[in-house]
Amino acid sequence: MDQVLLAFPPDGEISDKTYDTEVKKHINRVESLFREQTSVVLPATPQLLELVNPSVNSISFLAIINTLKHADNSTVPVSRSELTKHALRFLQSFDARQIRYVGESFLHLVREVIDLKWIPGPQAVQVLAAVILRLDSTGQVLTSTHCSLAELAFESGQLAPVLPVIEKPYVFVPAMADQSAPQYLCDLSASPASYISHKTGLTGKLTKDMVMHYDYLCGRIFSSLRKWDEAHAAFGRVVTFPTSDGTLTQTMIDAYKKWMLTGNIALGRRPELPPYVHPTASRNYGVMGKPYLDLATVFASGSAPDLRSEAEKSAKTWEEDGNFDLVKEVLAAAQKWAIMDLSNLYTRLSLNLVRELTKSGQTGESLATEQEVEDLIRGMIESGMLRATLTQQHSDGTKCLAFLSRGEDLSEEEFASKMKGSVDSLKALGHTVETTNLRLTMNKDYAKHVLRDQKRQEKGDTNDPGIGFEQSIEDEDLMTGIMHTM
Amino acid sequence: MAAVRPGLEAFFDQIRLRGGTVVEETPKFDLELYIQSYTGRTRFERLLTIGRCCIPLCLEALKAAVAEAKRGNDVGRYKEVYECIRIAAPSSPEGLFDQAWVDRVTRENRAQTHRLEVQLKGYKNNLVKESIRMGNEDLGRHFESIGELASASEAYSRMRPDVSTSKQIEDVGKHLIDVALQQRDWPMVLGSLAKITSIPSEDHKALQQYSKVVHGIAFMSLEQYRNAATAFLQINAGKHFKATADYSHIASPNDVAVYGGLLALATMDRQELQIHVLDNQNFRPILELESHIRKAISHFVNGRYSACLAILESYKPDYLLDIYLQEHLPRIYSTIRRKCIVEYCRPFSRITIGSLREAFCPAGEPIIPELVNMIRSGVLKARIDNIDEVLVAMNSNPRKAMQAMTLERTRLYEKEAMERIRRMSLVAANMEVKNAKKLTAAQRAGQEEVTDTWFDNSGDPMATVESQA
Structure with missing residues (x-):
């Protein structure tokens, strides 16, 4: 029994091919062991759970947990709390390479965690975040677990633990057409897109609504944590969701409204839709989100009293859309961005002048005292938004704000290391592009096109970049136009 | 003069209301000498402009404009200047409308138009190119002189088919340009210019x-x-x-x-x-x-x-x-x-705002708002130190700018590439948003017979087909 469970992985380095055959054999052996000798194995499970290391013998460990959770309660020699402890130990330390082969039972366990059958919500959020990152540390593939996690986190209010997951932008989704599977599932160089699929059971099916809802929830989580840049980007992913004819879903419209507001807060101006958004969609957005667009336009103009009256004008809309708090944030951000704008004009100025030049978006008036201005600026400096210092003049005691130059002067080494970082991330991007390219190369239509191209080359008419233009024209007469021979 | 004053004021109040330019100072030039440098129809235009804009020269210019208008045949112009002088100087002799002149000139103009048109018709019947060209030119000149600029432009362009020398091409072009200038049709001016400057000229x-x-x-x-x-x-x-x-x-x-x-x-x-x-x-x-x-x-x-x-x-x-x-x-x-x-x-790397004010605002107007505008529009690369009242030049640091730009570019590139790949993935997974209503509408219209059936890789029919089936 022990030998069967501990037989995999074998010691020493082995090739992917051997690993693949061995792991399949191992799974068969373990399955038959649990099927045929349940009565012998079950009583020994407490010892086995201690003996088998979840990070080394992940498949065996998962099989034990699986057997125990399906077994009749009366025959189980391990208490539920004990089992939970072991299950958690497994989920936090499993070997991602082995799990690729037993995706289905793994996902089953994960789903039970999502359904809060093992642990309460807050704890489940932490465990699930760890599971997702363990399975695919690049976070390139969006899985059904991502979607459930975001929902669970948002409902339970456990926001911070999901950040490591939702901060990684996904680029692939399961069930992409022409996505090939790797020759060996255990291939460590394979792209996550190739092995995280329904076939391996590592993710459930995803629909477009689920994907949109995930990004929308990410946006809301980031907004709750006041991470405006990230929130804006997340809402932006919903807003730019591909649409074939400019049709919008309700989630997209909701996201557009929040995207506009977070854009104001994060960028200090009106965000613009990227060029790849369908023209009809962008027109529809303009119609559906008119009050938001108007608010953003006034925000960009920098007039606090106008902003305030604009916000009051559509107060009912904000309330109905549940965006009242975000609009309040926009109003609060207006003066901060006005102060940021002063750094384009002044190097130093008295707080009193700041008070005169900028107005609060909440009241439409200048702040009442210098102290309020000082508090506001202090907050901005502490949050890293503004690079400046507050000083006091020796001569007459006036307080003044001195802006520091934007961005630090990088030494050659610092710059080189930053550049290296950029190069690394571009290289990583190269892999992603390669995966996509490979997938697109597998496309039937593309293959046909290549074949046709080859045939044409064999015929010998290679030097014709004009796609047959030269051959079809015999003569071009200025008076009669082009004469075709065909 | 005192009696005229209220009229002038009323006149310029109207101009101000319409947002026109009003000059209160006396210009340095002498009106008579000034207008002598011009010939043709621009004289009237210039006189009228001065009359409408310059308070001290208003009456003199408007009176000269009336005389100028009456020297020509353009009734419209006379009426235009009369409308001005009627308000500005109602009691002057020019303030009375000369109906007799208007009637006479209108009659003469009509007769002349008719005569020239008949003449042109005759030329056309005779098929003599040179005569047709000249006929059109005469007609164009006539229309121009009576202020029918659109017809003038049309007549001049009809000269074009009958030109035979480069000098004539040049003439047609010049005529058209002169008319277009009066119409303020600048693209037309540039277009006609291109035509005459491309030919060799004598x-x-x-x-x-x-x-x-x-x-x-x-x-x-x-x-x-x-x-x-x-x-x-x-x-x-x-x-x-x-x-x-x-x-x-x-x-x-x-x-x-x-x-x-x-x-x-x-x-x-x-x-x-x-x-x-x-x-x-x-x-x-x-x-x-x-x-x-x-x-x-x-x-x-x-x-x-x-x-x-x-x-x-x-x-x-x-x-x-x-x-x-x-x-x-x-x-x-x-x-x-x-x-x-x-x-x-x-x-200077630092310059006091006081010295700037001394140099550029001798009358003591504030200079800071102007500086702020200039900095904002990017004309002036400097920042204001409001505490010490100095303007601090922003010394550009190309190295820093280059570094920041490079890092920013790579970041943006990465972001956009990721986004595009994400969109490709979504499309590949058949997650594009489609108009469900449109499909049902199509169904209602009886388009189910569409025979093309598309299947995705897993063998499931794709969404569109599902809803049609």
């Missing part, structure tokens, strides 16, 4: 001057000041420069000097001004006609900015009364002023 020099002047005016009116300046400065006045120019029906050489000088001042840097204006032997004779412009430019080149601005300021009323320059003068002046401030600050 009188090259005259045509060169004409075409450059028109080019310059058209570009200026289209707010392409740099191009306009270049066009004016390319005018080759030559050694035997005569003050009465071939373009006197459009502008005088003095105007050209002013246009060219001001636009150059607004758009060129000091070195360019030295080379293209002050050392430009071809343009020199023209520039000498308005020596104060030359002086202003050399003040600017030599760094005496306040002197330069003072000269320009003293001539401002004159320029505001020019038909082409009027509209653009505020912008040109503010550009020059901004350039002066920028140049003034250039040698």
